[in-house]
Amino acid sequence: MAGLLIKNGRVIDPASGVDEVTDVLIEKGVISKMARNLKAPSGAKVIDATGKWVTPGLIDMHTHLREPGYEYKETIETGALSAAVGGFTSIACMANTNPVNDSASVTDMITEKAKKAVVNVFPIGAVTQGLKGEKLAEIGEMAECGVVALSDDGKCVMDARLMRLAMEYGSMFGLTLIEHAEDHSLSGGGVMNEGAQAVRMGLVGQPKAAEDSIVARDITLAEYLDLPVHIAHLSSAYSIELIREAKRRGVKVTGEAAPHHFTLTDVCCDGYDTNAKMAPPLREDKDVEAIKKGLKDGTIDCIATDHAPHSADEKETEFDQAAFGIVGLETALPLSLALVDKKVLTPSRLIETLTSAPAKILGIERGSLSQGAVADVTIIDPEAEWVIDPSKFRSKGKNTPFGGWKVKGRADVTIVKGRVVHEWQ
Amino acid sequence: MGSEANVFSHRHLLSMDDLSRDDIGQFLTTAKMMKEVSEREVKKIPTLRGRTVINCFLEPSTRTRMSFEIAGKRLSADVINISASGSSMSKGESLKDMAGTLRAMNPDLITIRSPHSGAPFQVSEMIERCSVVNAGDGRHEHPSQSLLDIMTISEHKEAFMGLKVSIVGDILNSRVARSNIIGLKKLGAVVTICGPKTLLPVNAEEMADGVTTSIKTAVKNADVVMMLRIQKERIGQATFPNLREYSRLFGLTSERLKLAAKDVVVMHPGPVNRGVEIAPDVADGPWSVILDQVKNGVAVRMAILYLLLGGGLAQGE
Incomplete structure (x- = not known):
């Protein structure tokens, strides 16, 4: 493979503290040089990144690729294409497939298919067999096959003892537990946030306490065991406050937030828009503000999409019958860049939440542009204005509440291991 | 027209x-x-x-x-x-x-x-x-139910402005309650909602002019008492222990009705659980306009x- 020279971009690499205009030379799939005024080796492709940001390839630690079992919603191939368009070079896929990724054979199948995908796919193994919350999944064997974390996402590990055991068992393999914090006994039957909006619409609400109580429990376990736990898709202000306090005490708790949760509120469910139905549900203004503050001060470590593709049929139905979740890979970057535009985050902090922070939680050697690192690079045009058109998504899922939104910022070029996998046309 | x-x-x-x-x-x-x-x-x-x-x-x-x-x-x-x-x-x-x-x-x-x-x-x-x-x-x-309830009230009361209407029962799950609260408030009625705390919406205070868990408070001086059907399947959801206790705490009896305005009317969207949310003598009594509701x-x-x-x-x- 001939080399690739990215010239005159604003290189933002939070892991090394770099934020300056410089050139990046990629050779043999790794970053070979970073310096000003580099000359292109013969045969190398040159990309002019003037006015653009050159960042480590974005990492989404929370996607649903639906394969095996739900290929009509998404496949590893289409999910990876969607990621590339969104600027993501690495995605971690959740275990709630069919069969569930709770054994080495399923993990193997995913990694085998992932070899042909245009971005890096890191499987996350189930915590419990069949996500049933009863017995531990084959964690050790899955670890040997390359799972990078453990999660029953979609379901909460409701049994506290099992959660404890899974944290202890997973720690032998350096695997962090990712919790879908939702006390199902408290949220049961709820299809949106519990509050005035749900009452108005006559829909059963999920109280924030369903999230908060599990976050409190998991922090308690993490502190007691001195082991890490990661809370997925934080949506409630009080959960974030609990994490802030715990981090102050040195508890190994980390958290993520999804773009829709810091962009929208439960008012978006108006008109029974099933594309505003997700788990956890869209909350209220004060929660949105708390998420932004949490991302700013580091209480929330990273941004993750919770990309959840569904077929049109699963959404074009009564609100309480519709599937939970929205697609996120192709909309996450502009929605996140809006936080920079609104001066909530600095460019460097934003890129950290999308690169080195998730890499650290998953323990993967990605998320930095240092010399010798794997050349996963995203070139971002932070100023480009465009309109979100779901029909153009590379994902099979078109379920998004952001269709027709005019947004700013996009991934111009996505590079995985030195190879250009997406270029904005 | x-x-x-x-x-x-x-x-x-x-x-x-x-x-x-x-x-x-x-x-x-x-x-x-x-x-x-x-x-x-x-x-x-x-x-x-x-x-x-x-x-x-x-x-x-x-x-x-x-x-x-x-x-x-x-x-x-x-x-x-x-x-x-x-x-x-x-x-x-x-x-x-x-x-x-x-x-x-x-x-x-x-x-x-x-x-x-x-x-x-x-x-x-x-x-x-x-x-x-x-x-x-x-x-x-359930807007058509609300309109017929409003029509029935209008046949018995001079005006809606300031009219004291109490709605009692499973407010949380009742579409009849929701439509009536909206409709009656638009007409200027003073709406009080009453039921077990477990069957009141989280934002009850914002919805109605008054909220109470005491049927006596709800009935006192009321011009209209609207009883809601208690759905038996709610018991399984642990919102209240059993029908006997519900009836004791929230049932409308002729004794309790004495607290209401003299010319009170009692309504029920039906079907009635006799002896549960409403005593038979109240359902059939002179205050009752339940069959007028059906006619309307x-x-x-x-x-x-x-x-x-x-x-x-x-x-x-």
Whole structure:
């Protein structure tokens, strides 16, 4: 493979503290040089990144690729294409497939298919067999096959003892537990946030306490065991406050937030828009503000999409019958860049939440542009204005509440291991 | 009626939220005339001749369904009924496909009763050139019930402004309560809601003028007491221990009713659980207007069909 020279971009690499205009030379799939005024080796492709940001390839630690079992919603191939368009070079896929990724054979199948995908796919193994919350999944064997974390996402590990055991068992393999914090006994039957909006619409609400109580429990376990736990898709202000306090005490708790949760509120469910139905549900203004503050001060470590593709049929139905979740890979970057535009985050902090922070939680050697690192690079045009058109998504899922939104910022070029996998046309 | 200025401005009836005071007034005026039709020997007028009304009831219902059917027939519309058990929806047909099928039949108006909140609204978005009436959707709303309740109250009370109305029972899950709170507040009534804390909405204080868990407080000085049916399946959801205790704490007895205004009227949307939310002597007593509600149900639904279908100014008339 001939080399690739990215010239005159604003290189933002939070892991090394770099934020300056410089050139990046990629050779043999790794970053070979970073310096000003580099000359292109013969045969190398040159990309002019003037006015653009050159960042480590974005990492989404929370996607649903639906394969095996739900290929009509998404496949590893289409999910990876969607990621590339969104600027993501690495995605971690959740275990709630069919069969569930709770054994080495399923993990193997995913990694085998992932070899042909245009971005890096890191499987996350189930915590419990069949996500049933009863017995531990084959964690050790899955670890040997390359799972990078453990999660029953979609379901909460409701049994506290099992959660404890899974944290202890997973720690032998350096695997962090990712919790879908939702006390199902408290949220049961709820299809949106519990509050005035749900009452108005006559829909059963999920109280924030369903999230908060599990976050409190998991922090308690993490502190007691001195082991890490990661809370997925934080949506409630009080959960974030609990994490802030715990981090102050040195508890190994980390958290993520999804773009829709810091962009929208439960008012978006108006008109029974099933594309505003997700788990956890869209909350209220004060929660949105708390998420932004949490991302700013580091209480929330990273941004993750919770990309959840569904077929049109699963959404074009009564609100309480519709599937939970929205697609996120192709909309996450502009929605996140809006936080920079609104001066909530600095460019460097934003890129950290999308690169080195998730890499650290998953323990993967990605998320930095240092010399010798794997050349996963995203070139971002932070100023480009465009309109979100779901029909153009590379994902099979078109379920998004952001269709027709005019947004700013996009991934111009996505590079995985030195190879250009997406270029904005 | 029928004059240019009075042409009804809504295509659908989905929520009491959508109606102005004047709209409600127009329904009542029209319903009053329709009630007169129902008292004739020949209970039929040709107003909606050639119009097709489909009653799509995806949940069990007796009085609402029957009264919409009678209403349509008294107005000479062609009325077709679809029920959940006999319909393709019980064979797993989606709402979207069902709406498509209905649209293909070219109806002028569809009434929809659904266990899912929002379904009538969603169907109204899927079908053009057809009125949709919400005949009760999930825990959301039941506007035709609210209109008939308002009509019944208007027959017994001078004015709504300042009228003390207490609604007692499962407020959280009741579409009747939701529509009545909205409708009565628009007319200036002072609405108090009462029920076990477990069956009150989280934002109860914002919804009503008064909130209480004591039926005595609710009934005291009330001009209207509206009792809601307690659904027995709620017991399994641990919202209250058993019917006996519910009845003791929230049942309307003649003893409790003494606290109310002298000319109080007692209402119930039916079907009544005698001896649970309401004592038999209260349900059958002089205060009770429960059967007036049923009677007005037909008149109000005739008014709904009449007004939504353009006041009968169809071609050829």
